[in-house]
Amino acid sequence: MSVLPLDAADEVAPEPAAPTARRRGMPWFLRRPGGLLGAAWLVLIVVASFTAPLWRPYRVDDQDLAHRLALPSGAHLLGTDPLGRDLLSRVVTAGAEPLLASFVTVVVAFGIGLPLALIAAERGRRVERVLSRSTEVMLALPLVIILLAVIGVIGAQTYVVMAVLGVLISAAVYRIMLGVAQSVRQRLYIDAARVNGIGSLKVNLVHVLPSMATVAAVQAAQLFGIGLLINAGLAFLGFGPGEPQPSWGFMIQDASKHIYDDPWLLVPSGLALALTVVAANELADALAHRAAGERTVARRRPGRTPASPADGAPSASAVLEVRGLTVAVDGGPTLVSDVSFSLGAGRVLGLVGESGCGKTMTARSLLGLLPDGVSVSGGAILWRGRDLVGLSERELNAVRGQEIAMISQEPMVALDPMFSIAYQLTQPLRRFRGLSRTEARSTAVELLEQVGIVDPARVLKSFPHQLSGGMAQRVAIALALTGRPKLLIADEPTTALDVTVQAEILTLLRDLVREIDLSIVIVSHDLGVVADLCDDVAVMYAGEVVESGTAAAVLDEPAHPYTMALLRANPHVPEGAAVPVRLASIAGAVPPPGSWPSGCRFASRCRFARDECRKPFPALPAHGSGSVRCIRVDELQREQVTWDADAVGAELETGAGVPA
């Protein structure tokens, strides 16, 4: 009773999710059984209570003294109370006041809390701070006791008391709606609306409020339940409508005096109240779920098709050999298909391509760290001759950290915010290397020095939020080195960092390859990074490798039109080369998983595509040990085509005088 379960907003995202296909034709919040039952019960109880005087079998004060404390019967469907009054008539009649009074609470709470939240979100820090501090004070007051004090002064005037509850609880509404309003306001279209000179009131009405509707509905339903409980609690104490008017709370009080001789008395009033509150909360949950977006992934893991035996024995020099790797959403589209590459000891392989090409999925599958609902559905990952696909979590754990380690894109969130760097480094050191506490600490200092941190003692004492991005990435690299791995998987390790810091991190990685014989698989969309660091390259497009080979060969003599286009779209200019007037672009976007054509997946964006490109064809050998997946590769090489910006420019701006 007593509770403010207004915490669901944490789970609530204001962005509406795509509705599920089930039970079409119904409002979305009724598609969950809880929401449907809750709404149905609420409608039933509201209609029943407000129309009760028209149809109830007895008046609320009709006494049948011959049948006191009767169990349900034909004459009294729910039995009778200690004075022989009909329980059905009393229970339904009693509903009207709490339902209306709780509605008053909700209206008052939103009437105060919502406008204040909008004002605070609009007026900025100072107003927001004053309002937020005041609400903090209000939320710390013991609600029920203050309501009792109000009753002590003005008497048991239900609607006034429940309006006061609305005032007190508006602080909770304010806090939740403020959070939503602030996040809505940060969205660009609000700025756009303001720039276009739309007034503040209209911005709020047209843009901000609709985005808050779902969260507001969730809160309103929860508040309604709280209102019912508090209202009934007060009536239980005897501060409800006076006898003979019935109230659920006082009927329960009455029942508590008869648990010895008639426990049934507890059931009608108690269930009516409990079911109504449960219904309100179920409705709130259904609303919140829609806001959070329904994620029902069919959990069906298809069996993996093993790599074909024709692929032969692993090549002698490769430590990592990926063959025909296919990754798919369980029961859904394929994300990565038939990817093959190999990596020698002490070499660096770059996986490059636009966003959404499956680079990260490929990298994460190497450690068995795919997201829930995504799994390897075919192919092999041979690590020193042993297939990692299909290993149990336990077997993988023996590989993770000690043979293969990983660093990720966002160093600031890759470290545990709750623990010091010292704890995070010494804990795996003790596990991997069997060190004592003091040994682990001195090893941690050495590791931090190795990754170029000049003040290891201070960094050890720090927490992640006290580090800069570059510093955090160095710590993350040190963490990855705790198990002395042979292979490091680096997923866009520099993307989130400043340009100067990027260069430092790349230098560090290059040094590590040289010093401790580390192999690296680096995922990047930046060809500059690849040229800088990599020995080998695999260019990915729409879930497959379109071209691979040594970095020098692929970057100097790209064979696949996509690689050519990527290189031409890259703003890095090699030393001594002429600065292009404009960068080339690739029209269109990467086709999403599930809508890949059977032929060349790049054909729809390729300048050199012909009809023959629409048919399936295998990858061809290229660049010595590499491959290229283009059916016209020989033709294009003969013609010496290039993917230049001019071609597009000339078409678009005929005679506009673009210098060649």
Added chain:
Amino acid sequence: MLAYIGRRLAIAIATVLAAVVISFLLVHATPGSPGAVVLGPSGTPAQIAAKNHELGWDRPLWIQFLDYLGHLVRGDLGVSLIDGRSIGADLAARLPVTASIAVLATLLSGVVGIVLGVTAAVRGGWLARIITVGSGIGLSLPAFWVGILFVLVLSLQLNLLPATGYIALSQDPLGWLGSILLPVLTLTVGGAAIIARTAAAGMREALGQEHIRTLRALGTPTWRIRYVHALRFTSVPVVSVLGIQFIGLFGGSVIIENLFALPGLGQASQAAVSAHDFPALIGVVIVATAVVVVTNLLLDLMVAALDPKVRTA
């Protein structure tokens, strides 16, 4: 850290002050008067006016307020209009009853709720579904109704616990526990349900964090990822909700005390409300607010100990 504690302390003091102002204004801004309460329906308007003058009720409001504050800082809450008892002494005797119920119920809610919530988040499947549905119902049930059901089953049917009465802790520790166990269990149903929801949501969020993937990439044992790293991440929202819970449980215990006939603050406030005993009303509000505020200060310190961002700020 110091700034954080200073800010929390300022809010705590502001809250108590707000409680004083609200209850004081509430009592003074209405047509009723203490004279009318003391003399009852038989008092003539002249007698009532005389009594009000004697009690200082006809002085300017701000003088009365300062007068009250002056007494309050010396710990003097005045005397009851009904029987002339010292309100401070009366509430001090009742506080342990309500406080022990609220504190134990909060602690038990925390333990049960965290176990259930973490289980739901970690295990998934039908167990998670049962916990989710169960906590949804648990937080919706009226506590006083649940209390009656407990009395029916645990006291009357199984004869395990006494249904009513209070035994002081100093008098008989085991008897004390027995006498408050039913009210504590009653309040724990709703309390644990809320904590279970918070813990489950927090745990799910924690397990989806990027730093958990870092730990997995290092081959960290699953138990360590769950019960050291993810649980620690979840602890901050759980402790914050526990603070809100305590405020609620303290109010809830007022209603529960009525059911179990316990001589706590709830009984005092119910009596003061029924009798329109104005000084007693103000006293109850202030004492209850003070207890809630002190508890929340302690929980704030706990948050600071748990969350390095707060501790090092």
